[in-house]
Amino acid sequence: MTHKIIDLSDEVPIRRAGDGSLHSFFGYYNKTNFGPSDARLLGNRTPLFTGDLTGREVAEVGFFDLTDGDRWHKLGETTAWNWQMGCQLQWLGDTGQVIYNTRATTVPGPDNIYPDFRSQVVDPATGESRELPAPIYVMAPNGRFALTINYSRFIKTHRTIGYPATRAEPGLPLAPDDDGIWRMDIETGKTELICSLRRLFEFEHVPSMDGATHWITHMEVNPSGTRFLFIHRWTERPDDEFCYLHRLFTINGDGTGLHLLEDTDHPLPQLEKDFDPSSHGTFDYEKSEWQISHPLWKSDDEVIVWGPHEGEIHYQLYNDRTGDVSVVGNGILTENGHMTYGRNGRWMLSDTYPDAKTNERTLFLFDCEKEVRYDLGTFYTPADLGKHNRCDLHPRWSRDNRAVCIDSVHEGCRQMYLLDIAALLDRL
Template sequence: MSNKIVNASQMVQVRQVGDSRLHSFFGYYNKTNYSHDDTRLLANRTPIFTGDLTGTEVAEVGYFDLTDGDRWHKLGETTAWNWQMGCQLQWLGKTGKVIFNTRASGPSGPENIYPDFRSCVVDPATGERRELPLPIYVLPPSGEFALTLNYSRFIATHRTIGYPATNTEPNLELAPEDDGIWRMDTRTGETKLVLSLRQLTEHQHVASMDKATHWITHMEVNPAGTRFLFIHRWTERPEDEFCYLHRLYTINGDGSDLRLLEDTDHPLPQLAADFDPNAHGTFDYEKSPYQISHPLWKSDDEIIVWGPHDGEIHYQIYNDRTGKVQVVGPEVLTENGHMTYGTDGRWMLSDTYPDAETDKRALFLYDTKTDTRYDLGQFYTPSDLGKHNRCDLHPRWSRDNRRVCIDSVHEGPRQLYLLEIGALLDELA
């Protein structure tokens, strides 16, 4: 092991959240589930451990009170969820309210292009609830608006993060003019299409787009709420991730000033008639030399991403204004993972996918000041859990950056765990 990789697990306390009566998880890494005072922890709870979702399975939505023995407070239920992202549950700015995706129970409104899905805002203090006309994908820190995508399109292109239809899956055009990125005001519910899939196919068009199905994923809003990033993907063979083609973009909140930061259009031998997609393991694609994945804003102008640039794949930082690209930790950050920066910009939190021999994932902190990786622990996952049902660690910072929350199955059930990292950071300060 490199002397730039340090086993710091003995300095980190790990504990499970809650009582294990139900399986608990949060989902993605790109937002914190901690309340603004770090006393409440958002989560989803379900009686099932795994399984291919049909859209009828119910998940509880609520929070654990960390000041009251992890007491569970249920805020609602939903059938619009998946194992990777949950129901996109998140705190609505600094209002103290929460927002999450739900399934429509009545007729769709005239402005709702996704008739199966909605989002719901709940005030934990009063129990007051209100429905918004579209589901959500990501919010800026202010919570003033939400960006959203077509979760039914994900079922056809990237099932892991989609929601099954209530009745019949819709027929999807390859790149329609009325589907893409929608912006919704979280106060009024007013919606606007800011970028269509058709527009993306016309932007620096390449031949591989002609017969492909197109979609957008991994949207993130910068801290100021002025620009957002996303990945445009397309493929003729949605069932095989090795056939995905990728572009990394940024754009203004109103749909102007579209910028292409990276393009991984590449040869696709996987389209050959004799290619066997079953020859690959569950996580092999996450190690593809062409994949762009898990981009996040480090600042209003900088983006951290796992992806290729100039023929090499690394953690990379892109400057959205200048286009300059800088490799991060090339000697110690050698695997794809789910990364976020702490508030001071010094520490990056991330994980790895399971090791092929041990089935364990590493959780670590990377010190940008010393170019050193500090491993916080190794967490086992069953090798047969599957692609759509897997449990990635998806590490998330507390607001004060003294704790980390992960989803894990290393002790059997699917549960949330907290890691106390304050003492380690104090020693390394």
């Protein structure tokens, strides 16, 4: 299948965004940081290149003006951030406003799980801002509501994407009925629990759930805002990702219509007392044959995910309405990555995790019609960054799908880079 993978990196201009005076990054791949008309590029800036975060480190929040020599416009600051997802910074629908997570100041929030975290809405045109009573995890595309989960639960289960508590970490029951997925109205701030961890614990229950800590991750809202997807995970050993068990769900925006797409419950030899979790490499788990990760909507009814189905792990495309499952890029796309579709569904943008020998990641486009992978570049990452401080490429489309933004450390600092793919797409 080597003829199905073509290196076109020589045809793709790439440049750093900004002057590099501070380290800059955006975080995740599941939303664009390009603003209306692709004129502004959201990001965080910090003097830190890496480091284990304590919740006291400050990151600037703002954007680079791509029409004015990448001039930086600071919108605020936050201590509610991590290297993988940043502060969930994003554009608020098509309003031109920005929303991001912050640490609590004065606005009351749901006392049971959110005493520490909030979200902030800022209007770059006026500088006006307002605080909402809960943090966000993912926004509806129209900007009207957000879904959120307990970031303190991540500190125990998936520290890479959590925020440390302001003081002491709260106690975490295994699968409570007052914690789970919350929906927040952006205009009013009204927040309600729409799916509890206890409900998921009881839904098609399996014995491995008993005695396990449960949590929710990777929520994504479909384009029309009617349904969303999420991964339900549970484990008896939160410090070892190889002990994670996974289920992929979809559900209506009001919490009705829960639908199980995939369940990877399986025996766990890692739970044996003599098992040594340090025997795994940093990225070995991302290449596990049981991993469900990085699900995203292709359309209102289709979900792309890296995961196993019927004994084989691939990029899988699920139809939420019919239950059909098909493999994307069989024999060509053979490892986990951060994938998103372009607007017409022909092109899928994704990346790989670092190669164990070269420590390089590959950024690529996949032509879903011709089934050809076009490599856009390879990017080195130091092997010693570790799990929590790593810098994945997390590729993100511009709104016109003519450019790509990535986070990278290949030049020895953490920066955002812009790749111009316009001429390449025109040729192809």
